[in-house]
Amino acid sequence: MATPVRSLASVTTRVWLLLVLGLAGQLLWHRANPNLTARFEPLPAPPSIAGLRLAALGDEPLLARLMMLWLQAFDTQPGISVPLKNLDYQRVSGWLAAGLTLDPRTQYPLLAATRIYAAVSDQARVRVMLDFIYRSFLQAPNQRWRWLAEASIIARHRLHDRELAKRYALALTRRANGPGVPSWARDMSVLLLADSNEFEAAFALTAQLIKTGRITDPHEIAFLEKQLDALRSKSARPKKKD
């Protein structure tokens, strides 16, 4: 049964006046305040690992992933889109490293480093990301070899730094020798140092990873296909000599 209410006429004039004045005041106040303008907020430095562990309340793998989603969306701030090259890459590297520390089994920070943050034209920034990938690989070579393979492709074809690519490829061959690492990955250095273009090398690597069941996430496959399409059209343009 609905609660009975009195008619509108039972409300006093003073209360009506207060209501109208309050509403008018709010509308005028909002109009008088300056309009919000989109403002670029720089990427903050990552908190300490101790602080992140405290905030995680025992769920560190989940926090690592949520942090990656937040970082990934950071370049899209309210009202503006921030070019990646405007981000402080040392801080980006810090956030990615924090994600790996919270959950060493996640691959998200390394995918983001390889496919998002290294996909900029600024070579200095690309080197920061490649260095992060290399340091992460050294911590767990048998789990992270795939990313160093991709970093080697980037070093070879985007930075045109054969020495860096060779260093990564040799590290891959020498250190990624656990039972779970396929032989074709250890022999990747041959492919990486061969005279192929970036698309061919990246395509070969990605195709093998999908064929051998290393990549199964449908979001990741869609993302990589998009990236390969972009690389294909780029490599169709006249080649640049090393």
Next chain:
Amino acid sequence: MNSSLSLLSHGVVLRAIARVVFLEAVRGRLLWLVIAILIIGLGLAEFTADVAITESEQIVRGLLGSWLRASAVFVMALFVVTSMVRDFNDKGTELILSLPIPRGVYLFGRLAGYSGVAAVMALLCVLFLLLYVPVDQALIWSLSLLCELILIVALAVLCLLTLNHTTLGMSAVMGFYLLARAMGAIELIGQNPLLDLSSVSQQVINSLLTGLAYLLPDLYHFTLSQWLIYEDATPQVLLPILGQSFIYVVLLCAASLFDLQRKVL
């Protein structure tokens, strides 16, 4: 003969109290609220995972698990707190305690009723999780959640018997819960080799933290999202959880009985 009869009558009263508590949850549409919260959690997890470029299924599982855990604990604590306060205010507690039955029957009847509600909540969580994880992982996770909820129930009952106030009781339960979950990380921070452990203040703080850790249940090992993310939980993980839950529930029941028997009602 007399003692058997009195045990039988105590059992009847205990079951009656438990049944009333369970009916309160059903008639108050608590379980519908829980279902609504679970559906919201499902939508939130799917939406969040949709923006991920990798590990999207892991994110759904982890986020859903975390949401289910937090919601179940909050709703359960709120239900126990408000139910106990309402019972005090309606003089239902005084009516039961005026009967010639031990005060423990009232306490265990209430605990049994609330635990029944917790079991239904854990079951609902299992049904939602089965959409994303295998049966064995969902069962392990949900059993751990059930242990956690029963701990929260016992804690909320103790807080209400002592504080007899909704806001204070709820604050105490939530504060205790968050501290118990964060204790693992707090202890690790206290052992940081970069800290100057020779200073008196640091030693006092570390001693306090160690003492606190001894008194709190290790909830940071319960119901981990990691089990759902990596689907690598084994039944063995439940053994320390069951052990900790049993010991702490006994401790909380003893404290509640201590308080209840000292009350002048």
